[in-house]
Amino acid sequence: MSVHLSPEQLALQAKAREVAEGTIRARAAEVDRTEEYPWDHVATMKDAGFLGMTIPQAYGGQSKSWLDAVLVIEEMAKCCSIAGRIAVETNMGAVSAIMAYGSEDQKKMAADMVLAGDKPAICITEPDAGSDASGMTTRADKRGNRYVVNGKKHWITGGGVSRLHLIFAKVFDEQGNFEGVGGFLAIRDETEGLEIVRREPTMGLRGIPEAEIAFNDMELPPSALVMPPRGLKKGFADLMTAYNSQRVGAGTVALGIMEGAFDLALAWSEEREQFGRPINEFQGVQWRLADMSIKIAAAQALIYKAAESGADGFPDKMMAAQAKIFTSENAIQVVNDALQMFGARGYSRNLPLERMARDVRMFTIGGGTAEVLRNVVASDLLKKKLPQTRDGYLKAGRTAAE
Numbered sequence: 001m002s003v004h005l006s007p008e009q010l011a012l013q014a015k016a017r018e019v020a021e022g023t024i025r026a027r028a029a030e031v032d033r034t035e036e037y038p039w040d041h042v043a044t045m046k047d048a049g050f051l052g053m054t055i056p057q058a059y060g061g062q063s064k065s066w067l068d069a070v071l072v073i074e075e076m077a078k079c080c081s082i083a084g085r086i087a088v089e090t091n092m093g094a095v096s097a098i099m100a101y102g103s104e105d106q107k108k109m110a111a112d113m114v115l116a117g118d119k120p121a122i123c124i125t126e127p128d129a130g131s132d133a134s135g136m137t138t139r140a141d142k143r144g145n146r147y148v149v150n151g152k153k154h155w156i157t158g159g160g161v162s163r164l165h166l167i168f169a170k171v172f173d174e175q176g177n178f179e180g181v182g183g184f185l186a187i188r189d190e191t192e193g194l195e196i197v198r199r200e201p202t203m204g205l206r207g208i209p210e211a212e213i214a215f216n217d218m219e220l221p222p223s224a225l226v227m228p229p230r231g232l233k234k235g236f237a238d239l240m241t242a243y244n245s246q247r248v249g250a251g252t253v254a255l256g257i258m259e260g261a262f263d264l265a266l267a268w269s270e271e272r273e274q275f276g277r278p279i280n281e282f283q284g285v286q287w288r289l290a291d292m293s294i295k296i297a298a299a300q301a302l303i304y305k306a307a308e309s310g311a312d313g314f315p316d317k318m319m320a321a322q323a324k325i326f327t328s329e330n331a332i333q334v335v336n337d338a339l340q341m342f343g344a345r346g347y348s349r350n351l352p353l354e355r356m357a358r359d360v361r362m363f364t365i366g367g368g369t370a371e372v373l374r375n376v377v378a379s380d381l382l383k384k385k386l387p388q389t390r391d392g393y394l395k396a397g398r399t400a401a402e
């Protein structure tokens with residue numbers, strides 16, 4: 001491990017492991033089968049102090065670091081991907097943007113809600129603006145002393161169970177001039193015009209709903225706008241800066257899932273005998289285990305370092321992207337290898353491998369696809385803005401003939 005963990009962090013990790021290996025692991029299969037949000041996991045994690053750990057103490061949290069949160073997420077995800085994702089979204093993403101950029105009232109509200117067990121939803125993706133997130137069409141029009149929000153988001157994690165929503169929207173002044181991108185706070189069942197349209201039937205990660213959400217003339221006071229530190233003009237960049245924490249968190253869930261699958265495969269390789277000896281006496285199996293462990297060690301080092309890069313703010317954009325790409329892609333391979341080592345049993349729903357294989361498949365997609373994150377890394381490496389649109393390349397100084 002390339003990052004030194006303090007005695008307090010080792011103790012936190014041990015506590016998280018103990019909690020995860022109890023009721024969280026015991027209920028993981030049922031959560032997947034019933035597709036019901038695990039409120040009991042939320043209660044367990046709340047009692048253990050794992051929700052809102054990164055919220056400053058002044059607001060009732062523990063002022064924990066991103067790395068502290070990563071240690072907890074990793075342990076949760078080894079046993080239950082959904083618990084891992086709850087740990088991500090109650091410590092990173094929307095809540096972290098609000099705690100960094102919000103007004104006093106916004107911070108108090110978000111802290112109170114998260115510490116009480118709400119997993120905020122972050123609403124960025126739209127049907128016609130996924131990777132091209134800055135092409136969003138959800139708009140907030142200033143009308144007197146309020147904003148009127150219209151638009152549609154989809155694949156919003158927690159849609160229907162989350163109460164607090166942070167909604168990315170383009171802001172227009174009274175005259176219809178574009179001012180930039182802002183994040184608006186709305187509360188399900190309290191804010192009129194926020195409608196949960198439908199739930200997506202997902203391949204894995206079935207214990208948290210992914211929902212389409214519509215905003216129909218949703219009226220919000222100006223106090224609902226989380227003003228980015230550099231103003232609306234740089235609002236998208238500032239909100240994405242906060243989002244880098246969630247990319248590290250998503251990568252950590254993938255890391256935990258692959259570690260969980262590896263632990264099962266390692267134990268099974270000793271237990272399962274064929275041709276009169278444990279299967280781990282075959283070199284093919286030994287080398288597979290060795291390769292799996294290398295991928296895990298490298299992924300963990302990238303995740304921990306990306307988390308540490310945010311010690312004084314948010315994780316570094318490039319390191320978060322590198323960590324998420326590497327971890328999400330290798331996690332798919334490691335879980336697949338683990339499943340393979342169980343033979344037919346790995347394909348059975350009686351064991352967690354098939355669930356892990358479905359769950360882990362998501363992480364090269366959600367939170368920025370592995371392809372788009374490669375663009376982010378390349379842009380940083382080349383120190384160039386790499387616009388993805390045809391217009392953008394033309395603006396970058398080329399002629400149409402090129």
Ligand code: FAD
Pocket residue numbers: 121122123124125127129130131132154155156157158202205210362365366367368369370371372375388
């Ligand atoms: P598209 O953008 O349509 O991409 C299609 C394909 O084209 C991909 O392979 C992509 O990599 C590739 N591609 C696109 N542009 C480029 C390019 N410039 N260079 C190379 N390749 C490119 N969103 C939220 O806002 N909030 C959430 O809580 C949330 N949770 C999610 C949970 C799950 C389980 C999933 C699956 C998604 C979630 N998302 C969420 C949405 C997610 O962030 C988007 O799916 C993702 O950003 C990709 O957008 P898209 O699905 O529209 O794919």
Ligand code: COA
Pocket residue numbers: 122124125130131132133134135234236237238240241242244317366367368369372375376385386387388
């Ligand atoms: N961290 C910090 N800043 C970021 C950022 C990040 N992760 N991603 C983008 N930015 C900044 C850029 O530096 C740029 O800043 P500038 O205005 O000061 O130059 C600004 O945001 C716009 O980014 P740019 O790359 O020029 O935008 P684009 O229109 O080409 O769009 C993205 C590319 C950002 C939308 C794309 O890279 C992306 O991240 N798509 C995935 C969306 C996603 O993760 N959705 C998850 C939903 S849960």
